Amino acid sequence: MKFIKDDFLWGGATAASQVEGAYNEGGKTLTLLEMKPFLPIKNRKAIHFGGQTKEEMLDSIENKQNLHYPKRFGIDFYHRYKEDIALFKEAGMNIYRMSIAWSRIFPNGDDEKPNEAGIDFYRNVFEECKKAGIKVMVTMHHFDTPYEITKKYGGWTNRKVIDLFVKYAKTLFEEFDDVVDFWLPFNEINVAIWSTEVGLGVFESDFKSKNERDQAAYQGLHHQFIAQAKVIELGKKMCKLKTKFGCMVANITTYALDCNPINEIENLKSQQISRWFFYDVVAKGEYPTYIKRYFTENNINIIMENDDEKVLKNNTVDFISFSYYMSATVAVQGKDKASGNVSTGGKNPFLEATEWGWQIDPIGLRVSLNQMWDRYQKPLFISENGIGVLENLDSNNTVKDDYRIDYLGKHFEQINEAIKDGIDVFGYTMWTPIDVVSASTNEMSKRYGMIYVDYDDYHNGTGNRFKKKSFNWFQNFMKTKEF
Numbered sequence: 321m322k323f324i325k326d327d328f329l330w331g332g333a334t335a336a337s338q339v340e341g342a343y344n345e346g347g348k349t350l351t352l353l354e355m356k357p358f359l360p361i362k363n364r365k366a367i368h369f370g371g372q373t374k375e376e377m378l379d380s381i382e383n384k385q386n387l388h389y390p391k392r393f394g395i396d397f398y399h400r401y402k403e404d405i406a407l408f409k410e411a412g413m414n415i416y417r418m419s420i421a422w423s424r425i426f427p428n429g430d431d432e433k434p435n436e437a438g439i440d441f442y443r444n445v446f447e448e449c450k451k452a453g454i455k456v457m458v459t460m461h462h463f464d465t466p467y468e469i470t471k472k473y474g475g476w477t478n479r480k481v482i483d484l485f486v487k488y489a490k491t492l493f494e495e496f497d498d499v500v501d502f503w504l505p506f507n508e509i510n511v512a513i514w515s516t517e518v519g520l521g522v523f524e525s526d527f528k529s530k531n532e533r534d535q536a537a538y539q540g541l542h543h544q545f546i547a548q549a550k551v552i553e554l555g556k557k558m559c560k561l562k563t564k565f566g567c568m569v570a571n572i573t574t575y576a577l578d579c580n581p582i583n584e585i586e587n588l589k590s591q592q593i594s595r596w597f598f599y600d601v602v603a604k605g606e607y608p609t610y611i612k613r614y615f616t617e618n619n620i621n622i623i624m625e626n627d628d629e630k631v632l633k634n635n636t637v638d639f640i641s642f643s644y645y646m647s648a649t650v651a652v653q654g655k656d657k658a659s660g661n662v663s664t665g666g667k668n669p670f671l672e673a674t675e676w677g678w679q680i681d682p683i684g685l686r687v688s689l690n691q692m693w694d695r696y697q698k699p700l701f702i703s704e705n706g707i708g709v710l711e712n713l714d715s716n717n718t719v720k721d722d723y724r725i726d727y728l729g730k731h732f733e734q735i736n737e738a739i740k741d742g743i744d745v746f747g748y749t750m751w752t753p754i755d756v757v758s759a760s761t762n763e764m765s766k767r768y769g770m771i772y773v774d775y776d777d778y779h780n781g782t783g784n785r786f787k788k789k790s791f792n793w794f795q796n797f798m799k800t801k802e803f
């Protein structure tokens with residue numbers, strides 16, 4: 321089949337904490353992500369993200385237990401970025417989505433001046449992309465609030481962190497406006513509610529009750545909403561191109577398990593709380609009515625300052641980006657919650673799932689694109705989509721990943737259909753062009769790339785890069801636009 325849109329952007333996405341390594345080079349400081357060890361996984365379908373106490377995480381700084389902390393090492397992109405960008409170019413990618421580690425730019429969180437070594441590193445990476453003819457989309461915060469900000473301010477629950485983030489963004493606009501094509505202030509902003517450690521840089525074990533935790537999580541999220549709006553406001557003043565600011569939401573599409581109306585309304589409520597709320601605030605510029613009811617019923621009270629509503633209203637996103645990996649089902653009773661390691665939704669008997677219980681659903685992508693277009697009429701960008709698999713190099717030093725080719729091709733087909741539906745969707749970055757450390761499980765062996773990286777879960781290996789079969793498939797797709 322032929323892909324019908326000529327000027328569509330095609331590429332791959334990564335995140336600093338999952339690729340860079342070099343955690344103690346160039347002046348970088350730690351983040352909570354780098355305090356979470358790799359622990360052998362007993363049940364891949366169970367929910368992960370850590371589970372360490374604050375004490376255990378702080379012990380990790382001196383590595384008292386002699387554990388391996390994968391996000392300190394990543395895939396050594398910090399030293400190998402030239403080789404990787406050359407491979408991205410060879411694959412035919414015309415856009416690369418990556419993130420900047422805040423802790424490389426402001427290692428103490430509140431430094432007066434930015435860290436030159438950090439600025440230099442990213443300038444080199446961006447220039448390498450430009451030389452390769454690859455556009456750049458940058459995430460400013462991909463789960464990696466500097467630990468110094470956790471320590472001194474309590475992470476995002478403290479309103480002062482808004483100003484620190486805006487200052488960081490100002491530095492990025494000053495330094496990189498000429499080499500960055502699109503900015504996403506926050507990755508998967510809804511993760512603030514799922515994990516305060518990953519989303520907000522706040523220790524989960526600091527909370528005494530569920531209500532206290534949820535209250536803090538929504539307050540921290542509010543600060544991120546305001547920070548994002550202020551960054552957009554500033555970016556529009558400072559950057560040459562005024563329409564390059566987007567949001568990013570983890571989009572798990574769900575269906576009612578059956579046609580029982582009580583399940584349909586349950587699904588509607590679930591979608592409002594888990595995804596629409598986040599898009600509504602950043603695309604429409606206001607808290608929707610259903611969330612106000614949810615807050616009242618759950619005893620959550622957001623503290624706002626006078627201007628907050630105006631700031632949100634006046635600084636909505638130019639485009640909407642989201643990650644899409646899977647779908648799930650929702651029912652009032654009898655749902656099987658153990659459908660996946662990050663989704664609390666239920667199983668769908670019509671879908672197959674990965675080893676981690678992520679249910680593969682290409683049509684769900686078209687459903688989501690239609691829903692978002694109807695709700696927002698803003699350009700859409702799929703900033704993550706892909707499949708994690710346990711893989712080994714074969715005797716020819718490659719991986720015959722036909723399942724990945726199948727996964728990607730079927731999703732491309734649904735994007736094509738969405739374009740025929742009349743939807744303005746302008747780009748796609750697969751997760752990932754190259755194997756990386758998993759965000760949720762810290763495994764290296766949960767591989768997403770079309771490039772294999774020779775490291776195991778303990779960072780043993782040469783780190784050498786090898787093309788999988790999907791690399792050649794993608795390269796051919798970029799030449800012919802046939803999939």
Ligand code: P53
Nearest residue numbers: 335507508570643662708757758759760761
């Ligand atoms: P891993 C939850 C649901 C969907 C996507 O995830 C998610 C998450 C959080 O893990 O995260 C995004 O590596 C995230 C990436 C991450 C990728 O999906 O757990 O933006 O950093 O690596 C895949 O398999």
